[in-house]
Amino acid sequence: MRTTVLVASTGAAASLALTLDNARRIRRPDPMVVVVPEPLTVLVPVRDEVDDVGGCLAALRVAADRWPGPIRILVLDDESTDGTDRVLAELAQADERIEVMRGTPTPPGWLGKSWACEQLSRNAETGILVFVDADVRVAPDALVASAALLRATGLDLLSPYPRQHADGPAERLVQPLLQWSWMSTLPLGLAERSSRPSMSAANGQFLVVDAAAYRRAGGHVAVRAEVLEDIALLRAVKRSGGRGVAADGSAVASCHMYHGWREVRAGYRKSLWSAFGSVPGTVAVVALLNLLYVVPPIAALRGSRVGLLGYLLGVASRVISARSTGGRSWPDALAHPISILTFTALTADSVVARRTGRLTWKGRTISGPTR
Incomplete structure (x- = not known):
């Protein structure tokens, strides 16, 4: 047991070191950088978003005012049944830059x-494409700053990770793991230069x-059956000779992804089964996370100083990740082992739902490629 705790704490230390390095290297959109005018098309897929789409498009209209070149905002109503179509019709009448398509x-x-x-x-212009979800709120300088960073770095794809709103206990336990997962495992400097599809994180x-x-x-033809189509798209870009990377977008965009445990569970159920490539890969990753971040605090409760150190290293990694990406660090980071256990339960739930054919999202059955 002593050896296991030592190995786990050593792994947590290595992960902390990578988190620190990434906090130093991470790209951030800067609204002060001058952007060269060129065509830009904002693409907003919408399905049953009557409560969110108005706020999303209102923020985009303000951001569009600051774009120095030609700009269009294309919205696709993906067979909504909740009145989203009526809201979109009103918004399109108020701003000629908003074009609504029926999916x-x-x-x-x-x-x-x-x-x-x-x-x-298929209806977008040349230049730059910006995909935005309906639950995202962009800052006034979001389009200018993000496009400027894309061009200044010579990247082909940039994923400015929005700041994730997390209100209730379930959200605060799970949502911070989104940024922490790649801040603590993916060397961003190498990922930006590398053409290897495996070195990809995107949102x-x-x-x-x-x-x-x-x-x-x-x-999106290349990723048509992928549940995690964002990461798959970056991998497709890399396979075709391009480069891309995740960035800290907390200053230019925010998102309240899920509200409460029921939505958290449903949202992660649809996707976690595919996050690590295969069931054996999923088991391996989840086991490693539990080794590094659950075993040490259990040992610490039994009096192990090495276990206590390992626990504190994991907490430190969470704090640095949160502070680097606009998240809440205290006291949430102290519950990191519970976050990992919750993630483990959500992953198991997703795999079981996939294998029993019970995966659905927004009224549709999910049947991505079996792995």
Whole structure:
């Protein structure tokens, strides 16, 4: 047991070191950087978002005012049934830059969001494409700052990770793991330079991509059956010779992804089964997380100083990740082992639901590729 705790604490130390390095290297959109005018198209896929789409588009209209070149805001109503279509009609009347499209039924072999994004992209301009989810609120300088960073770095795809709102206990336990997961495991400097698809992290809530690179990679056709289409799209860009990376977008965008335990569970149930490539891969990753971040605090409760050190290293990694990406650090980071156990339960729930054919999202059955 002593050896196990030592190995776990050593792994937590290595993860902390990477988190510290990433906190130093992470890219951040800067609204003070001058952007060269070029066509920009904002693409917003919407399905049953009557409560969110108004706020999303209101923020985008303000951001669009600051874009120095031609800009369009394309919104696709993906067969909404909650009155979203009426809200969109009113918004389109108020601003000629907002163009509303009616989505067509999802073809066989496609998942809903990828098909919605594909339909949007077919009507987009050259220049820069910006994909935005309806629950995202962009800052006034979001488009200018993010596009400037894309061009200044020579990247083909940039994922400015929005600040994640987390209010209740379930959200505060789980949502911070989104940024922490790549801040503590992916060397961002190397990932930015590397063409290896495996070195990819992205968030489709707010995604900025060069239009030519997007089409060269096959667009959403290349990721049509992927549940995590955002990461898959970055991997497709890398396979086609492009480069891309995740960035800290907390100053330019925010998102309240899920509200309460029921939505947290449903949201992660639809996707976690596919996050690590296969069931054996999922088991391996979850086991490693529990080794590094659950075993040490259990040992600490039994009087192990090495275990206590390992626990504090994990907490420190969470604090640094939160402070680097606009999240809440205290006292939430102290519950990191409980966060990992909750994540473990959500992952198991997702895998079981996948294997029993019970995966659904927004009224649709999810049937991505079996792995």
